Amino acid sequence: MKTEWFESARLNEKYCRISLPGRPKVYVFPKQMSNTYALCAVRYGSVDRSYQCVGGKKIILPDGIAHFLEHKMFTEQDGSDAFDIFSSYGADANAYTTYDRTVYLFNCTSNFDKSFGTLLHMVTHPYFTKESVDRERGIIAQEIGMYDDDPDAVCYENMLATLYHDHPVRINVCGTVQSIAKITPELLYECHRTFYNPDNMVIIVCGQVTPESIIDAVMCETGWGETVAFERCVDAELCGPAQKVITRKMKVAMPLFAMGFKENDIDADVLSRHRRDITASILERMLFSTSSELYNELYDKGLVTSPLSVGRAAEDSYAFTELCGTAKDPSAVCEYIMSHIRKIHRIGLTYDDFVRCQRRRLGDAISRFDSTEEIANALIGYAFDELDILNDVELVESIDFDEVKNLFEKMYHEDNMAVSYVMPLK
Amino acid sequence: MNVLRRNFGSSGELMTLKTDKFKRNILIMTYIVPISPATSASDVLLPAVLLRGSEKYPTNADIARRCEQLYGASLGYYYSYLGDSLMINIYADFLSDRAIGTQDEILCGVTELMAQTMLAPMLEDGDLRADEVAKAKIALCDSIRADDNDTAAYAFRRCRELMCGNDPCGYSLSVDDVMRVTPESLSARYFELRTEGHWEFFYVGNEDADSVAKTLEIYFADTVHGAPELPRVRAVSDHPMRSEQESLPVTQGKLTMGIYAGGITMSDSDDYYATLMSVEIFGGSPISKLFMNVRERLGLCYYCGASYNKQKGVIYVSAGIDPKDREAVEREIYAQLEQMKQGNISDAELHAAQLALINSARQISDRPYSMWSFCNIRTMLGVSTSLDHHIERIEHVTVEQVKRVASKWAVGDIFFVDAEGKCEYEN
Numbered sequence: 001m002k003t004e005w006f007e008s009a010r011l012n013e014k015y016c017r018i019s020l021p022g023r024p025k026v027y028v029f030p031k032q033m034s035n036t037y038a039l040c041a042v043r044y045g046s047v048d049r050s051y052q053c054v055g056g057k058k059i060i061l062p063d064g065i066a067h068f069l070e071h072k073m074f075t076e077q078d079g080s081d082a083f084d085i086f087s088s089y090g091a092d093a094n095a096y097t098t099y100d101r102t103v104y105l106f107n108c109t110s111n112f113d114k115s116f117g118t119l120l121h122m123v124t125h126p127y128f129t130k131e132s133v134d135r136e137r138g139i140i141a142q143e144i145g146m147y148d149d150d151p152d153a154v155c156y157e158n159m160l161a162t163l164y165h166d167h168p169v170r171i172n173v174c175g176t177v178q179s180i181a182k183i184t185p186e187l188l189y190e191c192h193r194t195f196y197n198p199d200n201m202v203i204i205v206c207g208q209v210t211p212e213s214i215i216d217a218v219m220c221e222t223g224w225g226e227t228v229a230f231e232r233c234v235d236a237e238l239c240g241p242a243q244k245v246i247t248r249k250m251k252v253a254m255p256l257f258a259m260g261f262k263e264n265d266i267d268a269d270v271l272s273r274h275r276r277d278i279t280a281s282i283l284e285r286m287l288f289s290t291s292s293e294l295y296n297e298l299y300d301k302g303l304v305t306s307p308l309s310v311g312r313a314a315e316d317s318y319a320f321t322e323l324c325g326t327a328k329d330p331s332a333v334c335e336y337i338m339s340h341i342r343k344i345h346r347i348g349l350t351y352d353d354f355v356r357c358q359r360r361r362l363g364d365a366i367s368r369f370d371s372t373e374e375i376a377n378a379l380i381g382y383a384f385d386e387l388d389i390l391n392d393v394e395l396v397e398s399i400d401f402d403e404v405k406n407l408f409e410k411m412y413h414e415d416n417m418a419v420s421y422v423m424p425l426k
Numbered sequence: 427m428n429v430l431r432r433n434f435g436s437s438g439e440l441m442t443l444k445t446d447k448f449k450r451n452i453l454i455m456t457y458i459v460p461i462s463p464a465t466s467a468s469d470v471l472l473p474a475v476l477l478r479g480s481e482k483y484p485t486n487a488d489i490a491r492r493c494e495q496l497y498g499a500s501l502g503y504y505y506s507y508l509g510d511s512l513m514i515n516i517y518a519d520f521l522s523d524r525a526i527g528t529q530d531e532i533l534c535g536v537t538e539l540m541a542q543t544m545l546a547p548m549l550e551d552g553d554l555r556a557d558e559v560a561k562a563k564i565a566l567c568d569s570i571r572a573d574d575n576d577t578a579a580y581a582f583r584r585c586r587e588l589m590c591g592n593d594p595c596g597y598s599l600s601v602d603d604v605m606r607v608t609p610e611s612l613s614a615r616y617f618e619l620r621t622e623g624h625w626e627f628f629y630v631g632n633e634d635a636d637s638v639a640k641t642l643e644i645y646f647a648d649t650v651h652g653a654p655e656l657p658r659v660r661a662v663s664d665h666p667m668r669s670e671q672e673s674l675p676v677t678q679g680k681l682t683m684g685i686y687a688g689g690i691t692m693s694d695s696d697d698y699y700a701t702l703m704s705v706e707i708f709g710g711s712p713i714s715k716l717f718m719n720v721r722e723r724l725g726l727c728y729y730c731g732a733s734y735n736k737q738k739g740v741i742y743v744s745a746g747i748d749p750k751d752r753e754a755v756e757r758e759i760y761a762q763l764e765q766m767k768q769g770n771i772s773d774a775e776l777h778a779a780q781l782a783l784i785n786s787a788r789q790i791s792d793r794p795y796s797m798w799s800f801c802n803i804r805t806m807l808g809v810s811t812s813l814d815h816h817i818e819r820i821e822h823v824t825v826e827q828v829k830r831v832a833s834k835w836a837v838g839d840i841f842f843v844d845a846e847g848k849c850e851y852e853n
Contacts, residue, residue: 139725371792
């Protein structure tokens with residue numbers, strides 16, 4: 001067993017990483033809050049649609065299986081539901097699946113040990129029957145239907161489908177009604193055996209806990225699987241967008257748009273990728289926030305009436321920035337944004353904007369430690385990449401204007417941009 | 427939680443909750459006005475216009491840039507219904523000076539910015555700027571239209587309008603009402619609120635009350651405060667059940683059912699705490715009767731749950747369903763409602779609901795906005811702000827009490843969005 005402490009006097013925060021034999025890495029972030037938040041994260045998301053074990057053949061999985069597995073992990077062998085058990089201890093439990101991870105979590109203000117034991121047991125003891133898998137198919141089909149009616153979700157997913165030719169990030173996390181029809185208990189067991197192995201998971205606890213109590217619980221759970229050596233068969237897609245524009249007509253009162261900027265130079269080094277992530281967040285604010293010249297011009301011209309929503313996702317096989325909003329004439333907005341980007345390429349970014357936005361980013365890096373939920377969920381990415389979350393304040397301060405300018409030159413171009421619109425039916 | 431109430435200046439009112447837990451603090455300015463088709467559009471529009479610029483910070487960009495200089499402070503507003511009243515909140519959310527290592531820089535900075543926007547707006551010939559009013563009107567109308575993009579929220583709104591149709595809170599802000607506002611009428615409303623309105627401040631953070639009051643005195647000393655407007659809390663009036671539906675080109679049907687909660691609204695009564703428990707058991711969690719039966723046992727939906735409007739005494743059941751299952755879903759909701767009325771509640775259900783509500787209550791002290799929300803509304807309604815008291819009352823609710831309050835529940839109005847099936851075109 002090895003325990004490493006990470007500490008920041010400036011932030012007045014510390015946490016530890018514990019390595020235990022045959023167990024996932026454990027992160028304990030003590031925090032004087034009324035609630036304690038615990039999660040178990042599996043590095044298995046919807047983009048992992050194929051893999052290959054050492055010496056084995058390539059396995060292709062039905063789309064949506066990681067999410068389906070997440071739903072089914074709540075069923076216990078005796079037929080009970082883990083939600084019932086958490087509830088009987090007063091814990092609020094949930095789970096979610098994204099492109100790159102599956103996360104099981106709970107928060108509580110009492111009976112932590114019992115709930116934590118339930119979490120560990122749940123993720124290590126899969127139990128699937130044909131009947132329960134069939135019933136879940138109906139529930140997930142309703143979930144898919146719900147997202148199909150959600151114009152924001154449709155606009156965002158179509159944007160990804162235009163940016164990417166083949167990369168699985170272009171496919172809905174839930175899969176489709178057709179793809180989930182192919183999911184069987186046997187396939188679910190196989191995915192659990194492969195991906196839910198200790199080397200591919202982390203456990204994070206934030207709240208009024210001590211590392212000792214967490215170590216005991218993790219060691220007491222004996223159901224951890226064997227380490228499985230496998231390779232993910234997801235290649236980075238380093239080329240331009242699959243399509244420039246996609247338009248869908250739906251029942252909406254206001255049209256929506258989502259512009260995507262695809263990145264084709266993904267760094268293999270996690271620290272470089274993280275630095276780029278922070279640099280990109282400063283750049284986004286300089287370009288698109290409510291203080292930016294662009295946003296205020298769009299507002300003054302009546303092209304947009306609410307702030308633009310900006311986000312970036314970057315993993316080892318994909319990276320993109322999305323810019324979303326609602327507008328009466330979304331194509332005019334997107335054209336205006338592109339003309340502004342062209343202007344910035346000509347005249348350059350402004351140093352004053354950089355200083356202010358860097359200061360704001362520094363504020364974000366400091367204030368993220370107010371919530372056990374936010375800390376635990378933010379730590380997942382850092383834990384997967386073995387980075388220290390407490391270093392971000394210094395990292396933000398170390399970024400200089402030239403880095404931001406260089407990144408702008410790389411990231412924002414017409415030829416790596418695609419746009420998705422959702423327009424009213426009539 | 428111990429809310430400290432004190433005055434500043436000649437008649438300013440400040441409530442503070444001192445806590446060292448957080449790096450981010452909040453300062454919220456609240457005023458309450460009656461909901462009325464004649465004034466609500468102006469009341470909602472006003473903060474949007476004021477936050478567009480002031481004498482010292484003439485443009486929205488100037489305000490946003492000042493926020494960035496204050497390490498990412500945010501200044502904004504939101505409104506909500508509180509019974510038959512409209513509550514307008516202007517909020518500032520900011521890092522504490524202690525977290526940054528500065529002294530009096532951040533709290534003073536955000537208070538000055540808030541005071542500038544509320545007290546020193548940019549005027550043209552004595553009125554709010556016509557171009558900013560026009561743009562804010564368009565923005566609010568767009569936001570009203572965009573709200574209807576969410577069919578679940580649309581079904582909920584329509585059901586609320588039916589359930590509360592005879593009360594002020596049955597009103598929903600409309601594009602027509604917003605477009606009727608003029609720079610002159612909005613300016614008149616602003617000056618009326620400046621002289622006759624009652625503005626209250628609430629601070630949650632690590633500064634003590636004296637220090638916050640001293641800062642407010644500097645920037646809000648001139649504010650004149652009228653008589654307090656108390657929230658109008660009154661249970662919705664009973665009327666014959668109505669069921670309406672609308673067909674829309676969507677995939678999933680959305681059902682919202684309004685239920686009268688026997689006239690029980692927020693108070694310190696046994697019935698109120700029993701109603702909180704009843705709603706939790708009925709449809710408040712993934713182990714509630716609705717979730718366990720409509721979703722888990724029958725597999726009829728992805729979600730089915732209940733929420734309680736504590737100021738109007740209405741419970742809303744919402745579900746996203748396949749339209750062909752509507753009858754089966756309604757039948758099961760009625761069946762579970764009957765279970766509640768009969769008091770067919772297991773010890774495990776009661777215990778789990780108690781623990782869930784206690785868990786939620788204890789977490790209130792972990793979030794500044796939750797602390798404010800819990801204490802602010804209760805202070806206005808004269809209900810205890812003690813979390814221990816709240817938890818103790820929940821702990822003492824019995825199955826008999828749950829049965830007694832649930833026995834008075836009656837289904838009111840139902841609104842259903844029928845799914846025509848999606849009609850879409852791609853290129």
